[in-house]
Amino acid sequence: ADGGGAASSGGDPGSGDPVALTYVSFLPLESLTFAPEMMADAGGFFEKHGLDVTLEPVNGTPVAIQSVLGGAAQVTRLSTVDSMPPMVDGQPITAVGTMMHNSILQVVSHESNPIESAADLEGTTLGMGSVGGTSEKMLDLALADAGVDPESVDRQVVGVGPATFDLVRAGQLDGYIVSLDTAEAIAAANDDAVTSPAGLDGTPDVQTYVATPEYLEQSPETVKAFLAAIKEAVQFMIDDEDLDETLEILRSKYSFANLQDDAIAKAALETLRTTAWIGDGSTPLLQNSMDEWTGSYEILNGAGMVDDGDPTQWIELDLVE
Amino acid sequence: MNRRKLMRILPWVTTPGLVVLLLVAWQLAVTIGGVNSLIFPSPLDVSVAGVQMLGEPDTWENVGLTVTAIVTGFLIAVVTGVLVGVVLGKIPWLEVSLRPLIVISQVVPKVAFVPLFVIWFGFGITSKIVLATLLAFFPVMLNVLLGVRSIERGQREVMQSLNANRIQTFSQLEMRGIMPYLFAGMEVAIVLATIGAIVGEYIGGNRGLGAMVVTAMNALDSPRMFAIIGLLSVIGLGLYLIVNESKRFFIPWHESVYTQRELAVA
């Protein structure tokens, strides 16, 4: 366990006591989606940057946004489908750094009736965690992109765990939308399961860290330190060829089935570090890209999912060094 | 006499008065206090959203679904709660044996069983009814149990001396003696049935007012969300008042009913 050693060099954001900061995640932390935060925490990267970060999970994106707006937390991570509508509405939130460049949502279906592209979605009954949530928005984007009538897809709220696969098997659902590592786990446990992005990754979804402008004004150094810590944590995982050390560090503080299973965890992390975290490789880790940002806005705007506005107002480009 | 009339009219004055007061305070908190409108939209925004929402035919369909789920769940809970309560109230050894299981069925987090619910009952209204029943059952049963146990010994002895059979004792004595208790239980139960049905709509399917709340929340449309919640509250309150008022017809003889009347006089 040489996690501390990995974080041997770096900036010196503050002197004296560590600065407290609360980060809210829109899902429970026990998902590899949050590997960067967990690594920054377990690997001592936050500490090294003079931060005392509390990671608090809440139930869903809206609560995460509201926690930040209300001051209960300072930073959260949001997809553009979720962050841009309130931004257009004039809610005071600003994107400070890009964590993921595309969606990692997966559709799980049965081999007898596989869903492997957006076109396959037509006429299906699809399960998802909640109505009107991130998954449904992504689905609508993908359907619009592929020219499929969104009305033809029946949406049902279900638990997004492996148990729901029984509903697929029983034919009550054609498929359901889950996160990457859940998909890996389902695939590993069920030979008859088919997992695929089904076009949900086709649209440029950008997942960014957000904070209020007020907080940015007041403590820019803290935000920078936070981003720097995450960046180093991600870099560490990218550099860790066989991911063994990564898993060891993560497991030193976190424990959940997908993390405990070498095969699932490595597969999920591999996908993340080769695609989602780095995108097309044109921007440095965590660096916001104005083009990508406005591009994402155009698509959402074009699909009628956000009103007209000026996306350049909602983003800060110079917080990641 | 005059006061008695006053008591009848009073709630129609004070309650809206209080509501208006609350709304004004809320509006002030939002406009002056600077509460974020996404967290707590102003009453004005909410009413605009509300009016719009009431214009959508979908809303009324969802109201129908939710009310059906609540009422059905409530009625099933009352019937089973009375039966189980009376039986357990009269057979202590059975009660003593079953009570732990009943309690566990109540405290157990239902969320774990949602997948099972969906598999057994599908995405339709059934699983909502089941949840509403599950939640509403307990207070009814417990109060009925207490009621059966609280029946005066003297009254029981009257029935015994008349050689009344079980059914007669139930219909002439127990059923009536437990009424005040049953009503207290039903007042809690209708509230819990409402909660149960709405929770059921959150976690499965895509219809009903509960699902509408979630949709609005996910769309970050706070005014609409609060409007739906307002509608839900009115429905819940209405159902509650129906239960509460029906007391006057079913147990006019009970202290809790007639002392209230007399307090207005004496």
Added chain:
Amino acid sequence: MNRRKLMRILPWVTTPGLVVLLLVAWQLAVTIGGVNSLIFPSPLDVSVAGVQMLGEPDTWENVGLTVTAIVTGFLIAVVTGVLVGVVLGKIPWLEVSLRPLIVISQVVPKVAFVPLFVIWFGFGITSKIVLATLLAFFPVMLNVLLGVRSIERGQREVMQSLNANRIQTFSQLEMRGIMPYLFAGMEVAIVLATIGAIVGEYIGGNRGLGAMVVTAMNALDSPRMFAIIGLLSVIGLGLYLIVNESKRFFIPWHESVYTQRELAVA
């Protein structure tokens, strides 16, 4: 005499008996009936997970947190429920005016206020306590209200004829007369406080048994999830039994207590 002893022993025999029966049926359903083990893991898997879980120090810390939240919320609800119930029971016009608001506070979907909760009370234990209190308050208040109203006129007149002041009437008559009602209310309340605290843990923060359930669920670890739920059930049942048993000490004079004893004899 003999039967009386039997009644004391019975629950220690029949309840575990029933539990064993249920477990066997469950194991059979899983192994023979082919229920998906992810939806419903076998009791064996669950117990293995349970033993492991009980070995983790974290578990006990979380148990402590959850129990604290339940008990604190319950106690606050009982105290405020009794106070509000007694006051409203004696002042009908106030009751008539406030009741709608109280009912609304109960039926309103709490989910809308989660952000407010988080902002006002943070991610700590406070918001769980608040939720537990909110849920547990209503049955206590309603039953106390009914109890106050059900106090026999003759007993009230005794206090009046003795020129008793309000506090004396409360402490000597009302407080004791409402006890049977209060206990029925508290039995529902402890169950609701348990639900409230757990729901509170779902919606934010990462501590407490409720959060552990969500974690296990999201981690797709069904055996562990069911083990935590089992632990939660045992805790809920334990708390319930404490409330239920304390009745024997507080109201040995009530029909519901002593008839049970006598039934064993007569």
Added chain:
Amino acid sequence: MSITQNADVPSAAATATPRLRIRGLGRDFHTRSGTTHAVSGVDLEIQRGEFVALIGRSGCGKTTILRMIGGLLAPTAGSIEVDGNGLWRDGFVDSSVITKLGFVFQESNLFPWFSVLDNIALPLKLRGVDKRTRRARAAELAELVGLAGFEKSYPRELSGGMRQRASIARALSVEPDMLLMDEPFGALDALTREKMNLELQRIALETQATVVFVTHDIPEAVFLADRVVHLTPRPGRIRQIVDVPFDKPRSIHLQTEPAFNDIVRKLRSDIDEEY
């Protein structure tokens, strides 16, 4: 009709099975503050159509005996036979033994949810008598006990004495052939009481009912009863049984006759001795 028996060995001469045979009857109560021997070693035989009064000091076990006979309280010793059939078996009552029982309780025990009329008609309702008949009968009985005009009132709207009268009417409504009455006229004024005494005598004679009647009024006991059973308290035991030899029906003027007053005085002085 005249009932004559030997005074000291009650019913020993009876050839037919007695209506009620009580042997070694006893009842203890176990409470926080120790055991009360409420009733102990009571032997008594009562013939069909006989009218027996129980008298004795407050707390001597009269109500307890009546409740055991009525099948409401299990004896802890001894046995009760009705028409030769055991009433109690292992603490359980065999209710088929007494079918037409009328029980007037010391407290009126009316049901608050029924009107006076419905309370009186309840026993008829349980027997499946149709609504019209039972209402008519109940109205008659209400009239009999002086409650005409209060048929629709709820029990809480009645005075104490009126409640007691309603409960008497309820017990009479099935025309019982066994009537157990626990101080039924305790809350009534002298004149209402006298009237009720005469009515009760008439009804008992007409229906040939067996009556066990608890009272604390010695003249009343002597006026009504064929035999007066005098109990002493803790444990409740029979001190003596006094035969009342006057023919029935008895007129109210009997109370002024010396023979009547001799019996009353004798009983009174015997009870007096206890103090």
Added chain:
Amino acid sequence: MSITQNADVPSAAATATPRLRIRGLGRDFHTRSGTTHAVSGVDLEIQRGEFVALIGRSGCGKTTILRMIGGLLAPTAGSIEVDGNGLWRDGFVDSSVITKLGFVFQESNLFPWFSVLDNIALPLKLRGVDKRTRRARAAELAELVGLAGFEKSYPRELSGGMRQRASIARALSVEPDMLLMDEPFGALDALTREKMNLELQRIALETQATVVFVTHDIPEAVFLADRVVHLTPRPGRIRQIVDVPFDKPRSIHLQTEPAFNDIVRKLRSDIDEEY
């Protein structure tokens, strides 16, 4: 002590403010089945230390009058003054007017959660008497009413008569200077009753308490009272007030004297007329 007054105009001659002045007192009850005029136009003045008995048929309004005097039921007509101060004002009672009140209810109204001793001691508890003193006093009173040995029992473990005696002891515990008793000895046997009559007379004389005493026993009323108020029912009105001129304390032998029996007979025949 001997109280002598003119029979027909009660207390008109009294110069001091009477303890109790009742004027035009009335009470109606409105129920489902119509309005009952329970009490109507009752005028009565009672002096300090006087003992007044109310008699009349069951349901004639005795309890209703007592409850109005005791501050438990608002009159619908007329006024009640205690020591010259109005008791009722706009349907609200001014409880400062009667401070040392003892009320014996027709039903015993004991609190089921208290033992006999705690029930008796309740009034003392409310007055802040310390535990030891009130227990000692309660034990004395339990002894007085013949409940020695049952101090720790719960009310449900008592017989009807024992409950009634406990409630009498409770009313006496504060040494009331106004005692309102509603058929307190109704459930007692003749001898216990006689004993209680003598005790009550002694206590009333000793404490100079004003007593209003409801009974349906005419000899008891005449034996105890300075004046007997005879009520007729619906609406409850005063038919006559009869002075009882015998000196106090009265011995039990008074009951055999012709003068005593003349009054009893007169009252009885007057009540008889009502039928």
